[in-house]
Amino acid sequence: MCTGHDGHTCPRCVAVCKVDKLPGTEAFRFQENLLRTMLQIENTFFELGDSCSRDCLIICDRGAMDASAYISKEKWERMMAANGWNPVELRDNRYNQIIHMVTAANGAEDFYSTDDHACRSEGIDLARELDYKAAAAWVGHPYFDVIDNSTDFEKKICRMISSICLKLGLDTGDRLLTNSKKRKFLVKGPLLNDSFFPAFQDFEVVHNYLITSHPYMQARLRKRGQKGHWSYTHTIRKPRLHGQIVEVKTQLTHRDYINMLAQKDDSHFTIYKNRRCFLYNNQYFQLDSYKQPCHPRCCGLILLETYSALEEEQLEKCLPAFLTLEGEVTGNPAYSMFNLSLREEWTTTKKFCHYLKGR
Template sequence: MMNGMRGSYTVNNGSVNGDNRVWKLVLTGGPCGGKTTAQNRLATFFESLGWVVFRVPETATVLLGGGIDFNKLSAQQVAIFQENLLKTMFQIEDTFFELADTCSRNCLVICDRGAMDCSAYLPRAEWEKILEKLHLNEVDIRDNRYDQVIHLVTAARGAEEHYTRSNNKTRSESIEQAAKMDMKVGEAWVGHPYYDVIDNTTEFETKMRKLTKAVTTKLSISGAEDWLRQDSRKLKFLVIGEIDASKFPSHRDFKVLHDYLPCIPGGPQARIRRRGRGEKWMYTHTVRRQEKGEIVETRTSITRQIYDQLLAQADTNNNFTIVKTRKCFVYNNHYFHLDIYESPLAGLMLLETYSAMSAEELSLPPFLEIQKNITGDPRYSMYNLSRKDNKDTLESLNDFAEAPSETLTEEK
């Protein structure tokens, strides 16, 4: 069924399936706004919280990938294309929407563009003809079909130096065309009750943080606020003892593997990550460097093919592969990761969270035996743990369970 159409079709509002929630999110904007990376970031975050995440592919990319050159279409052909694009989009989205309604857990459905994007590529009169022909109501398909719309402004507006067409074979817009289309697409969604615009006035990582915050705020996600505050910092603790599964809260486990790539001494560090459950994996390339005295990390989502190519170049002469299980959970409105290492230093357990509070103020999980606060201790950095020639670090941590304790007092 095509939600939003009359007759045998119905409007698909945000829904609650028993005790579970379905949230339909549209990511829109001109080309090169960060939508692909945004989908991966949201998927990582919400899957860590135990949500099911569906990612609806961009319908236009699917169709244009079949040999259609949009720039060479006549006005009549553009109208035909957009009409069929809209119908195809509804059918693809409805597949994911209906599956989401059957999920036994909360489900986030991320749509790479939505119905109103089609209107930005047509004269108003042609768009209204399509609405009439398909018996569509614009208010329904804009305001009622999706729960939230986030406009990720193209790099062509405010981050021109980062605008590229190399990461999408169907992208042909010049920087001027991209900026113009970004404004048109944004205007098409004005009126949606939950419409957010995230521009390029900050660096890209902050843009992604704002995106996640915009979604978690609308959903009132417990524990997300401290992770997404700009003044938050990572806190890290050494955990010892046995994990009592009966006392552990609801959590999600992921397998994580990190490999470092060759780098120049004193230069940027580059690594690749594979993270997933079962046979479902996500792949990331990260570059860590210093800028104006601050550490900056740039993360890019990559394909399995690129991951395999980079893995073949991993610096195995100097670095171990980091292999660990990551347990993600919420305790006392804080979102935690517990990393249990398999290699190197099997059994090493490190607890991490982001918070604007100090380590002494933070309420730590009572079901874990926290030995000490290791925030800022270079011995426990993932890079140092991976180094084969860092004998001092590895030898000093071989007996980490017997290291001098700096146990923190928990706030009740």
């Protein structure tokens, strides 16, 4: 690859028979064995990547959680329990990024066809339904990008490539310019009952800022978990360069996380959040509710985030109707997590950050 990375593609593990024609027990066992086969094939490619002398990018055509879209919740949970699997490991820790390319049947219907496609037989309505289920299976992954059909196909592909390059920390200049950016909104509480939300995943999230050698560099640790299973991430946010802010994110083991906590910056509170992830109108949203202990400025604070390339009016139509939004706060330093976590009052501290917009 021209980026200096080696690259390998892990193929899709395709079923050779119609699962819906099998009796219940046989269908369950077939899906279970199919998933085991997929995981083993992926592991083979992951080990190949580990042995490369250069940085290596492994692209999986499908992922483990896709299987959950085609069986009932009860059967999926039974399958995970029987094999010692859990969603945090299969979804969050196994893959660094998830990209869902929305079917042409949703937003580009004129280009949807089953002709000359050996693996596609469903009509438009069923294709939309299955596509939503496949996307919903990944709700909760910390780096989940939904690439819709709001642009033509060439730009859709550029948006997908740009998303990968951003995650890799590669500067593509204006070659893949898509105008997609993080948008942040202030939400008025209390939230409505859970029944008003689409399918969602809830997480406990803990952030700690670390001491850095550069006054304009930010480093933080994130612990993110569900039902006692955790993932750990280290993020370095570098100063603005050529109009861009570079973030480098690294997955950590539990041991590395504990060791790095020794570098905790005591001028910041530890941030505790409840994070709810959900899909709505082909947009992936994260809803963060700040928890105590925290600075009084964070008490009751609820923020909604999404990434979007949509124009203002288009995005407004996609925002969750069941939330009361008090306004957009994108780029407002008063809603930067770095500033929110400061122990000292903003009027007296010298650490208040005006330059690194966003979190």
